[in-house]
Amino acid sequence: MEYGKVLRFHRVKQGLTQNQLADGIISPAYLSKIENDQTVPAFEVLELLYERLGLDFLETSSNHPSKEKLKEWYEAIAFKRQEDAKRLKEDILNQKETQENHHLYIFFELFRIRHLLLENEVDEAYKAWENIRQYKDTFDEEMEFYYHLGSGLLKYYQGDFDNSFQELMEAKNYSSSINLEDWEFSDLYYLLALSTSQANHISASVFYVDQALEIYQSNYDLAKSADCHILQGINYSRLKNYAKALENFHLARKIALQTGNQNQLRLVFINIGTLESRIENHESAIINYKKSLEYHDSESEFQEYDYLTTIHGLIIENYRLGNKTGCLEWVHKGEEKLETFPSEAYSLHFEVYKKVINHSNNLSKFLEDTIIPFFQEKKEHIYVIRYAMFLADILEEQRMYKKSSTYLRLAIQLLNKHSNLGGILL
Template sequence: MIGDKINYYRRQRKMTQEDLAQGICSISYLSKVENNKMEPSEEILSLLLGRLDIDIPLENKQTLRVLTEAIFHWYEVLREQDMKAADNQYAELKLKVKTSTNIEIKLTFAVFEFRYFLLKQDIKQAQNLAEFLQQYQDDLPPKLAYYYHSFNSIYFYLQHNYQQALNFCNKAIDLGNLIAEKIEPEVYYQAALIYSRLAKTPLAMSLAEKALYLFTETGNIKKCISCQIIIGVCLNRLEQPEEARIKFTKALHLARELNIITAQAYLYHNIGILHSSLHNKSAAIDCFSTSYDIKINHQIKSYLNTVYHLAQEFSSIQENDRALEWIAKGLSNCEKLPTDRKDFLMLCILKFQILGAVEQLVHFIHNEAIPFFKKSKLWLQECECHEILGDYYSKVHHYKKSSYYFSESNRLRKMNTI
């Protein structure tokens, strides 16, 4: 409707209602027009469009239907993560959408363009679209809002804001159920991924299994492997190492066979964690090293966590010089990457522990680590910090403080493992 178009282009021009209405009509008149409560007179409409510097030709329903179908077809290409085909279609679609005056077409394309840039890990472009879409989130049709929330969840996940990512993921699921929209397995997978990051193991495993079932039905092997990784991580956390090993081994075989590089990097990392939990230090170091090499060679950004685990393994076998070398390598890259602050904090804590810099360690945990982990709901890392403080205060005979930090750790574990 014409009111929607005036509202859209006014916001695009960063004009207030007062700016647009001045000398043409009252603000209340313009507000009624934008909310489609009244049709403007031809004279006022002409003046408003002139001030907005736009010409709105009519588009027939067939043209709009074909363009809408093309956008949704492009989204299916994005779901398959066929980036070559997605890139080829993007420029042509963008040009067609640019010449369209239909607001729903523009918003539909913007929502899926948001997903496109997230897949390309172009965070700057994704951020621009996130800010643009935020202005219109209350105006999106329910189905489009469902996609917007699910993609916003991915956006915040990539920013390492896991709590906000979870909020948007739950919004997508709730809205999908409300409008009887078939919830895509990607949304359940995204929820599982977030819960895994937050160490909410039973929830992560349940949702990963649900996503795995749905991806298996559609034959999406790549996503099936991703689900198997989460399930394996959960099994290891639930102290079922043999079951975890079986999951990881099968997934790694498929990832190698299909040459899925990113999955191989994550699998070697998690197999390293499995070996570490079984005290197979040499095997753990080999796996972490392989994961690190793959990530560096293929420019996979999430390698700082692997660096941390490598340093931790070398420290555990008293090879502190090598551990510190890895920590230095990790910290030197923190300024170059959109770093997960969790990894930065854990690297610093490990560095202070190895160096025996007790006062710096305690100060850092009190003032930097615990506030961040608490705010980010990263309870597992918060527990580790409480236990380090508990040990420290016990050694200096501050038993009341020591008891407090150990009890805080126990409280968090009980609260989050039910």
């Protein structure tokens, strides 16, 4: 057993310095060597150190409680079985050893990060991550794997996709030296696929999706296979291989219809709508966007945001078809949703189209002073591109050619840098 790591864990947890723990037993320097596993002390010394920490030396050193319940909880989290995850968490918290045993406590806290993210409690997940970091030098390789995987997920939820990918790659490096089940490898590959897709490393994402899909299909996991097909559809859409993208979306749709997965059906139709919009099949885009709304769940915060995204898509497609009445109808529906689910970004989107349709005199000023700076600050490049091109056209009509070319250059620069934008991810 690694006595040093256990001692350091409980010392830090209780807020003691090395001087305080070592006082009257051994020197602080010798305690430091024990904690760093540079020496193995006599049992008498260990007993005294454990006693000062309020631990039972014999119980702690000879009995190691099983992690089976914790791994069962983690599996429920990874497969998004939220009710099972809540029940198992309560069962684990009722076990005294969870908080008192170094090994179990570390795994509980590492798994709790992912559970909090599942519940969309990102700030609390970050606090849990900050807490567990102080014990990092007591981690074994298995703990390192889950630490980096949790760090990667946390950064993904925070929108830091490049660093999410780097953390997940660190997890992958540890995965080869520990015992993982097949589903954990496929889970890791899928998360790598998500992060690389969002970071615009599309070829890497295609590779990792294929890795994950192979395992999911071999285990007859239909739901996860559908998730992979949706992500792969987005990847191929970004690569402008629209036939391959549609093939994957339709495979996902077929599976989701078999399993009755409403969320996957919603995502399939949103993404087909996005694809059709990109290739300027505006009527088809509208049909698919409307279809996605049939599977909307207003109790999900993520789906509420996607609902606004879909409404925005319907506004754009109706505008492109010259259907101003239809465009305004969807603007009003979007504004109704904003009353119960506020969003500054979508409020601005909807305001732009109201001003366009009503021929507002201050439209160009609104775009220049409010809209473009807002989305630049948010680093939402796709909207900066769209509104900069829109403004460039307006300024050109007003014969303000120099200013028009400035915004056109901005749009082209961003378009060249972020040519793979598009698609709603899971």
